[in-house]
Amino acid sequence: MIRSILKPYFMACAHIFKSCFTVKYPYEVVKPSERYRGRPLLSLEECIGCGVCAWICLNKAIEMVKVGEHKFPQFNLGRCCFCGLCADSCPKLALVMTDNYEISEYDKEGLIYSPERISQPPKPKRGKIVTVKKYSKYLGAAHR
Numbered sequence: 018m019i020r021s022i023l024k025p026y027f028m029a030c031a032h033i034f035k036s037c038f039t040v041k042y043p044y045e046v047v048k049p050s051e052r053y054r055g056r057p058l059l060s061l062e063e064c065i066g067c068g069v070c071a072w073i074c075l076n077k078a079i080e081m082v083k084v085g086e087h088k089f090p091q092f093n094l095g096r097c098c099f100c101g102l103c104a105d106s107c108p109k110l111a112l113v114m115t116d117n118y119e120i121s122e123y124d125k126e127g128l129i130y131s132p133e134r135i136s137q138p139p140k141p142k143r144g145k146i147v148t149v150k151k152y153s154k155y156l157g158a159a160h161r
């Protein structure tokens with residue numbers, strides 16, 4: 018009985034001296050892994066408007082829209098699952114997946130990325146970037 022009451026206190030004391038397993042987002046942000054897939058980035062110069070990306074997208078997140086004389090992909094990131102199929106299939110390598118995950122908006126319309134908007138490089142992350150220093154099977158990733 019006494020043991021079960023004291024055990025949480027001992028555990029709490031032990032954790033005071035352990036590494037930090039959380040970050041103070043948005044003041045600190047975790048650096049994504051090399052292979053992380055965030056929002057796509059389009060090169061308007063490279064894109065030939067072939068529509069392969071729109072055809073391959075299983076979530077129907079891409080619609081080809083006319084901009085001037087040419088057609089370019091418009092993205093609905095509310096539908097995107099960041100699989101990267103569009104970037105892998107682009108014959109001109111006009112699409113790349115960035116490591117940007119800060120795309121939250123107040124309404125669904127805000128997640129529609131016109132060709133001009135999706136071609137803008139993501140803004141640099143606002144918080145201090147922290148990296149995973151060690152990994153525990155039980156506690157997860159430690160950042161310091």
Ligand code: SF4
Binds near residue numbers: 089090111
């Ligand atoms: S981004 Fe690539 S696949 Fe999509 S329309 Fe442009 S060239 Fe074609």
Ligand code: SF4
Binds near residue numbers: 073078092099100
């Ligand atoms: S990453 Fe996947 S889901 Fe998102 S637009 Fe490209 S193909 Fe569609």
